[in-house]
Amino acid sequence: MTRPLLIRGGRVIDPSRGFDDAADVLLVGGRVEAVGTALGAPDGADTLDAAGKVVCPGLVDVHVHLREPGGERKETIATGSLAAAAGGFTTICAMPNTDPPIDDPAAVGFVSAAGARAGHARVFPLGAVSVGLAGERLAPVGEMVEAGAVGITDDGHPVYDAGLMRLALEYGRSFDIPVASHCEVRSLSRGGSMNEGVVSTRLGLTGMPNAAEDVMIARDLFLAELTGGRVHIQHVTTKRGTELIRDAKARGVTVTAEGTPHHFSLTDEAVEGYQTHAKVNPPLRSEQDRRAVLAAVADGTLDCIATDHAPHHYDEKEQAFDDAPFGLIGLETALGVSLSRLVVDQHLSLPDLIHRMSTGPARAFGLNAGTLALGAPADVTVIDTAASWTVDARTFRSRSRNTPFDGWTLTGRAVATIVGGAVVHAMDGAE
Amino acid sequence: MPTFLGKDLIGLEHLSAEQILAILDTAETFKEISERPIKKVPVLRGKTIVNLFFEPSTRTRISFEFAEKRLSADTVNVAATGSSVAKGETLVDTARNLEAMRIDMVVIRHSASGAARFLAERIPSNVVNAGDGRHEHPTQALLDLLTIRDHRGRIDGLKVCIVGDVLHSRVARSNIWGLLRLGAEVAVCGPATLMPAAVETLGVRFFRRIEEAIEWADVLNVLRLQLERMQAGYVPSLREYNRFFGVSNDRLAAASDDILVLHPGPMNRGVEIDSDVADGPHSVILDQVTNGVAVRMAVLYLLAGGAPEAAEAAKGGGR
Numbered sequence: 001m002t003r004p005l006l007i008r009g010g011r012v013i014d015p016s017r018g019f020d021d022a023a024d025v026l027l028v029g030g031r032v033e034a035v036g037t038a039l040g041a042p043d044g045a046d047t048l049d050a051a052g053k054v055v056c057p058g059l060v061d062v063h064v065h066l067r068e069p070g071g072e073r074k075e076t077i078a079t080g081s082l083a084a085a086a087g088g089f090t091t092i093c094a095m096p097n098t099d100p101p102i103d104d105p106a107a108v109g110f111v112s113a114a115g116a117r118a119g120h121a122r123v124f125p126l127g128a129v130s131v132g133l134a135g136e137r138l139a140p141v142g143e144m145v146e147a148g149a150v151g152i153t154d155d156g157h158p159v160y161d162a163g164l165m166r167l168a169l170e171y172g173r174s175f176d177i178p179v180a181s182h183c184e185v186r187s188l189s190r191g192g193s194m195n196e197g198v199v200s201t202r203l204g205l206t207g208m209p210n211a212a213e214d215v216m217i218a219r220d221l222f223l224a225e226l227t228g229g230r231v232h233i234q235h236v237t238t239k240r241g242t243e244l245i246r247d248a249k250a251r252g253v254t255v256t257a258e259g260t261p262h263h264f265s266l267t268d269e270a271v272e273g274y275q276t277h278a279k280v281n282p283p284l285r286s287e288q289d290r291r292a293v294l295a296a297v298a299d300g301t302l303d304c305i306a307t308d309h310a311p312h313h314y315d316e317k318e319q320a321f322d323d324a325p326f327g328l329i330g331l332e333t334a335l336g337v338s339l340s341r342l343v344v345d346q347h348l349s350l351p352d353l354i355h356r357m358s359t360g361p362a363r364a365f366g367l368n369a370g371t372l373a374l375g376a377p378a379d380v381t382v383i384d385t386a387a388s389w390t391v392d393a394r395t396f397r398s399r400s401r402n403t404p405f406d407g408w409t410l411t412g413r414a415v416a417t418i419v420g421g422a423v424v425h426a427m428d429g430a431e
Numbered sequence: 432m433p434t435f436l437g438k439d440l441i442g443l444e445h446l447s448a449e450q451i452l453a454i455l456d457t458a459e460t461f462k463e464i465s466e467r468p469i470k471k472v473p474v475l476r477g478k479t480i481v482n483l484f485f486e487p488s489t490r491t492r493i494s495f496e497f498a499e500k501r502l503s504a505d506t507v508n509v510a511a512t513g514s515s516v517a518k519g520e521t522l523v524d525t526a527r528n529l530e531a532m533r534i535d536m537v538v539i540r541h542s543a544s545g546a547a548r549f550l551a552e553r554i555p556s557n558v559v560n561a562g563d564g565r566h567e568h569p570t571q572a573l574l575d576l577l578t579i580r581d582h583r584g585r586i587d588g589l590k591v592c593i594v595g596d597v598l599h600s601r602v603a604r605s606n607i608w609g610l611l612r613l614g615a616e617v618a619v620c621g622p623a624t625l626m627p628a629a630v631e632t633l634g635v636r637f638f639r640r641i642e643e644a645i646e647w648a649d650v651l652n653v654l655r656l657q658l659e660r661m662q663a664g665y666v667p668s669l670r671e672y673n674r675f676f677g678v679s680n681d682r683l684a685a686a687s688d689d690i691l692v693l694h695p696g697p698m699n700r701g702v703e704i705d706s707d708v709a710d711g712p713h714s715v716i717l718d719q720v721t722n723g724v725a726v727r728m729a730v731l732y733l734l735a736g737g738a739p740e741a742a743e744a745a746k747g748g749g750r
Contacts, residue, residue, distance in 0.1 A: 201627035202444070204544040204566030204604055209628070274545030318523050320543035322564065 002421040004028040006041040007380065010050030014057060015355035016371035025055055027378035027421040035372055048416060048423070050382050056354045057370050058090025058379030058419065059335065060361040062151075063180075063234055063258060063306035065327070066092075066123070068114065069107075070099025075311040075399045077111060078118035080331070083309070083398035085425040087331040088414025090379035091122040091362070091369045095155045096133070103128035103139040105147035112148040120424050121417075122379070124150040124367065126180060129168045133157040138167055145175040150365050151232065153180035156281070160186070162219060169229025178230040178256065178365060181220045183241070184282065188212035193322050195268040195283040203274065205321060208283050210238040217241045221248040224255055232364055233257040235308050237282045239292035246301045256364035257296075258306040261330055261337040262404065264294040270404055274321040277404045280310070281326035297356060298347045304361035305353075307334045311400030329403050332396050336410030339385060344411050350385065378421035385412045436733045439551040439558040442567030443608040451609055453739040455577050457729035458722065460742040464501055465724055472746045474732055475504035480536040481529060484561070485511040488540050490696060490720070491561050491571070495538050498727035504536075522549060530554045536734065539563070544601075557734040559727075565599050570730060571695055572605030574723040576613065578715050579650055581722070582691055587614035592644045593635075594678065595654035595703050596625040596665075602695050606652060607633050620644035621654075621676055624665045641676050645686045652693040653678050656703045669702050679705040683713060691715050 005027045012023040012035060024039040025032065041047055066080040075083075077094070084092045094111050096102035102111060108125045115123025127144035129152045131137055141152055152172060159165045159181070168179045189208035194200050196207020217233055221244060224231035236242055236257050245257050262280060267287050270278035278284055296302045310327025317324050330337075338357065342348040348356075358381075362370025369379055391408045393401040417425035436450055443451065464472055480499050484492055492508065499506045522541070526549075529537060536557040539547050544564030551558035562568040580586055591610050597603040597619045610617045611634050618636035619626065620643075630637055638644040645651065656672055666672045678692065692704070692713045700706045709716060729742070737745055 196628045198629045198632045201629045201633060202604075204564055204601060206565075207628055274548060315521065315523070318521070320522055320541065320546040320549050320564075322543040322545075323522075 002030060004042045004045035005418065005421055005423070006039060006045050006047045007050050007055050007382065008047055010053045010055035010382065012055045012372065013351050013354050014372040015351050015359040016057065017373060019372070020351050025372060025380060027380065027418065030378050030420040032372050032374055032376045032378055034374065048382065053415060054350065054383040054385055056381055056383065057358045057372050058381050058417065059088045059357045060091040060367060060369050061089050061307050061309070061331065061334070062093040062304055062361045062365050064092040064094055064309045064331065065311065066094045067098060067311055069110070073399070074313050077114040077123060078120070079397060079399045080309070080311070081115055081118050081120040081123055083331040083396060084121040085417045085419070086397045087333070088335045088381040088383065088417055089121055089331060090381065090417060090419045091124065091367060093150060093365060094123055094125045096126050096128045096153065097155045097157065101128050101133045102126070103131055103133065105140065105143040108144045108147040108149045121419055122369070124148065126151045126153050128152065129154045129159055129179065130164060135159055135161055135164060138164070138171060141171055142175055145177055149177070150367060151178045151180050153182070155180070155182050155234070158182050158184045158186065158216060162223065165220065166223050166227060169223055169227040169231060173227065173229050176366065178232040180232040180234050181216070182234050183213050183216035183220060185212045185215045188215065193279060194271050195285045197268060197286055199268045199271060203271065210240060210285065210289065213238050213282055214240045214244065217244050221245070221253055221255060225251070225253045228254065230254045230256070235260050235263065235282055235306065236296065236302055237263045237285050237289060237293060239289050242292045242296035242301055246296070249301065256303045257301065258304040259293045259297045259302040260306060260308050261334045261341070262328060264290060264297055265337050265341045266290070266404060275404065276317040276319065276321055276324035277328055277402050279321060279324055279326055280328050294342070294347055297342065303356065303364050305334065305338055305356045306361065307331055311398055312402045314401055317402050327402065329398050329400055332398060333391055333403060333405045333410070335383065336389065336391070336413050337405060339412030340410045343385070378418060380418040381414050382416035383412060384415045387411070387413050387415070389413055434734055434736050435739060436730070440569055440730055440734060441548045441551060441558070441560045443569045443572055443605045443612065444567065446612065448612050451573070451576065451612055454573055454726065454729050454733065455580060457733060457739050457742045458573070458577050458725040460746070461728040461732070462725040464728070464746060465721070470501050471503055472501065473503045474737065474745050475499065475502040475735055478504045478535045478735060480504045480506045480538065480731070481534050482506060482508045483525070483537055483539045484509065485539070485541040486562070488562070491540065494723040495561060495727050497724045498731060501724070502728055502731060504731070522546060523553060526550050526553045529556065536731065559730060559734065562601050565601055567605045568601040569605045570723070570727050571602050572609045573730070574719055574726040575606055575652060575693055575695070576609050577722045577726055578693060578719045579691060581718065582715055583649070586610065589649045590616045590618070590647055591650040591652060592618040592620055592638065592648040593652045593654065594620045594641065594644060595676065596656055596660060597621060597630060597654070598625045598627050599657065599660065600654050602654060607635055618644060618647065622666055625660065641678070641682060642685065645682050648690065649687065650691045650693065651678060653704050655695065655697065656699055673702050677703055677705060678708050680707045680711065683708060693719060695719070
């Protein structure tokens with residue numbers, strides 16, 4: 001049993017309760033025991049001095065690729081969750097597009113168990129929408145939920161068949177889970193390796209137009225409206241996409257959505273020089289789109305910041321641009337990039353940022369997380385919002401290094417990550 | 432070793448007008464070698480060059496090979512089929528192996544945009560891009576520029592229209608950069624399905640109708656319509672393409688009398704260009720082929736450290 005832990009003297013921000021004040025947080029028995037001033041430490045308790053730091057509910061990332069089973073040289077459930085802890089995340093949702101895919105209860109149980117065994121962060125699997133991610137017939141959604149799945153998605157294999165998507169949304173209602181959707185009409189983006197625009201024209205790379213994303217966002221919003229199901233739009237990258245979601249929310253459609261740190265901090269110019277670390281799907285888009293995503297995170301149209309952490313082995317990215325796989329990693333840079341680009345640059349208040357990275361994603365997926373309410377799981381992140389640090393991918397806990405942020409100087413990072421009352425990550429001097 | 436052109440020739444986008452003109456001037460100097468009974472000078476004697484063709488090409492590879500041999504380089508041709516590439520070796524492994532063999536220059540053709548640059552950044556040898564994906568094909572554009580200059584005496588102020596599949600064309604991009612850098616006005620013409628999304632941001636006009644393009648232009652550079660584009664649905668049929676975008680003698684009647692027609696070859700006669708145009712008085716297509724060897728000699732010479740002004744002297748004997 002973990003010893004009680006008293007986190008002393010921090011600025012406690014709990015967006016789930018609108019709490020923002022100097023306070024202590026006492027964690028006992030894996031639960032939040034008390035939040036208040038001048039709390040006494042119980043016998044045998046450890047203490048963590050959080051003076052000058054921010055103490056908040058543990059960060060939640062609803063879009064992570066852990067590559068296990070099948071892609072263990074890129075990442076494992078253990079290394080991915082260790083990277084999560086290092087980045088301040090206490091809860092991560094694992095995408096099902098592994099090899100074999102997570103499309104039955106046994107596979108869901110495998111991911112949950114491996115996450116629990118590693119013990120670095122809570123790992124919640126998403127199950128596949130369709131058997132084998134083939135887009136043909138529904139996977140055993142109920143059984144997967146029973147085994148621990150918190151949502152369903154075919155992720156990088158968008159559900160093309162609108163009828164199947166309708167069934168998924170309707171059937172998902174029975175279990176009150178969201179259907180997460182990677183919105184991409186492949187017949188519009190086929191062969192593309194980056195955003196369609198000025199840069200792709202100059203570099204001679206095939207572009208993926210905004211419309212490839214917008215058309216499917218529109219479809220999924222209509223289907224959510226039709227069925228009353230919960231749709232979660234993943235990694236929104238276009239101006240029009242943010243507008244569609246904003247309009248749908250205003251109409252009362254049950255939709256949540258996420259924006260990624262790379263899409264609100266980089267444009268397709270990052271691809272210049274055929275930089276494969278900036279090759280990601282959906283692609284980095286124009287400055288106008290980047291600003292729209294940033295504004296949508298700021299106004300809450302995008303409820304969550306998610307990383308779409310997509311590890312790839314170095315030799316896979318060390319190829320000609322067209323031949324390199326899509327994806328970049330983000331667990332260890334997400335907080336720093338988000339703090340720097342959103343809070344330091346004054347687009348978003350610190351409590352709102354924590355909402356987008358903790359309470360918002362937890363609510364979107366119905367997770368028992370994202371709050372410091374009494375009795376809640378003792379998942380806490382301690383953040384030094386003033387820390388200036390330079391990203392050095394060589395020091396990552398992730399098994400992969402494919403980040404476009406290597407060498408960036410960022411402001412703010414997690415100095416301690418606590419899961420179930422146990423410190424799973426601590427920077428030097430944090431304890 | 433930094434040379435007048437830098438270490439590599441990846442494209443024309445980042446070359447200065449002075450560098451482009453120096454290549455053309457040097458090529459003029461080297462043209463004469465191909466007219467000699469013994470077509471060989473010792474400019475690159477002792478240099479080893481690998482022609483690394485990951486994509487099938489006949490005329491570009493042969494043109495480079497002639498250029499290399501006429502400069503007395505030792506050459507090796509590597510085709511993707513039959514090489515370790517077919518066995519799954521990656522481009523970076525190929526690069527490392529080349530580096531280990533201490534070769535001096537690599538001429539690379541690859542289906543991926545950026546592949547030439549990728550290689551150039553990883554090996555100390557000089558790299559010449561012989562076409563990468565749909566990005567650039569600089570020596571083709573240089574020979575086009577040389578051919579135009581030969582016939583019109585200048586590039587500056589000319590109106591040049593590139594006709595056809597600009598979307599998939601590396602030739603078009605290199606031509607656009609080179610022509611703009613030397614002061615030409617540039618336009619493109621073709622079906623909108625075969626134009627890049629933001630083609631006008633390259634600094635060119637876009638004619639939707641071939642008749643307008645022909646009326647406007649001093650020079651037409653007609654691109655090959657690759658037949659797989661039709662199968663992929665970019666154009667409904669070859670017949671329709673010819674009817675709306677083909678360059679025919681009838682259409683040329685509206686052109687200025689001294690309009691030049693270029694084509695990088697190989698041609699689809701009766702599709703993008705009619706035979707009576709290809710073989711007619713406006714066509715300079717075979718001059719392009721001749722100039723190709725001279726341009727490639729000039730590029731190899733300059734990358735090997737030759738100075739533009741010393742080209743004449745460097746040619747030496749062999750007559």
